[in-house]
Amino acid sequence: MLDTILKHRSIRKYRNTEIPDEILNQILEAGFRASTTGNMQIYSIIVTKDEEKKKKLWELHFKQNMVLQAPVLLTFCADINRFNKWCRQRNAEPGYDNFLWFTNAVIDATLAAQNIAIAAEDFGLGICYLGTTTYQADKLIEIFNCPEGVVPVTTLVLGYPDENPDLVDRLPYKGIVHQEVYQDYSEEMIDEIFKEKESLPVTSQLIEENKIENLAKIFTDKRYPRKDNLYFSKVFLKVIHEQGFMNND
Numbered sequence: 001m002l003d004t005i006l007k008h009r010s011i012r013k014y015r016n017t018e019i020p021d022e023i024l025n026q027i028l029e030a031g032f033r034a035s036t037t038g039n040m041q042i043y044s045i046i047v048t049k050d051e052e053k054k055k056k057l058w059e060l061h062f063k064q065n066m067v068l069q070a071p072v073l074l075t076f077c078a079d080i081n082r083f084n085k086w087c088r089q090r091n092a093e094p095g096y097d098n099f100l101w102f103t104n105a106v107i108d109a110t111l112a113a114q115n116i117a118i119a120a121e122d123f124g125l126g127i128c129y130l131g132t133t134t135y136q137a138d139k140l141i142e143i144f145n146c147p148e149g150v151v152p153v154t155t156l157v158l159g160y161p162d163e164n165p166d167l168v169d170r171l172p173y174k175g176i177v178h179q180e181v182y183q184d185y186s187e188e189m190i191d192e193i194f195k196e197k198e199s200l201p202v203t204s205q206l207i208e209e210n211k212i213e214n215l216a217k218i219f220t221d222k223r224y225p226r227k228d229n230l231y232f233s234k235v236f237l238k239v240i241h242e243q244g245f246m247n248n249d
Contacts, residue, residue: 004122009167011126014069014159023123024072027158030119031112042101043109044079045116046144046152047072056143060136061155066128070159075133075140076113078105080245081149097149102245106153113154126161129154135232137239148244169197 024047031045048054049072058067067073080096087094117127133140133155140152175193185193194215197203203215210218220226240246 001118001122005118007167008117008121009126009165010128011157011159011161011163011165012064012066012128013161013163014066014071014126014157015162016069016071017160018071019125019159023125024158027116027119027123027125031116034108034111034115036108036111037104040083041108042078042080042083042096042105043112044077044082044150045112046075046077048075053143057140057155060139060143061130061132064130064132066157067130069162070157072158074113074116074156074158075144075152076109076154076156077144077146077150077152078102078109078245079150080105081147084149097244097247099240099246102151102240105151109153113156117156120156120158124160125158128157130157134236137236141239141243146243151239151243151245169200172196 028045028047032041036042048057054068054073057073058064061067080094080101084094084096113129117129120127131154133152137152140146141150144152146152171193175189198215206218207214210222212218212221
């Protein structure tokens with residue numbers, strides 16, 4: 001399993017091959033075994049196989065073709081709805097309509113998603129996370145008929161790979177791990193930590209293609225600019241509020 005984790009690649013091209021139900025069910029079961037807040041499992045997973053539904057999701061996920069190619073999409077939702085209903089049916093009044101429990105539910109959903117990602121790769125499948133889920137959470141709620149207490153937070157594309165990309169770079173150990181306390185980064189440390197990433201041939205190619213000064217500006221000016229961040233933040237905060245997670249009483 002460690003070998004599977006260390007060889008992770010995000011796959012964006014898929015073969016038109018169905019995933020057998022017995023394999024998919026085992027992969028989902030791996031998600032259920034993930035760590036969870038108080039053993040409450042405050043998340044749900046929506047499985048999408050239907051081609052017409054995938055076309056709608058393709059539109060929402062910024063028309064990324066892997067959404068159409070892959071046989072299965074898994075949308076992970078922070079979900080306090082199920083637990084709230086159980087509590088009330090047992091004459092126990094829940095107090096989970098707040099941001100703390102939205103955060104707990106997001107953590108639960110993400111832990112389940114990562115378990116599923118690893119299990120899928122161990123079966124020879126490819127996966128790719130779709131960060132567009134939070135951008136389009138309001139529209140996904142409509143498509144999936146999500147009730148109050150349910151918010152889509154991430155999506156996994158799942159299928160048999162039709163590509164074998166190289167491993168992508170990662171920051172070095174010393175750039176991520178802190179011993180005992182957080183040790184803030186000096187300018188010299190930042191230069192050292194990002195040195196390898198900035199010196200990669202693919203980085204030079206990106207800078208040339210985007211006609212921009214450096215890799216950092218590709219992130220700040222092209223991929224995730226402030227205006228987009230602010231817009232989608234407002235949309236997502238509105239979703240969280242409307243779905244009943246922002247009670248300030």
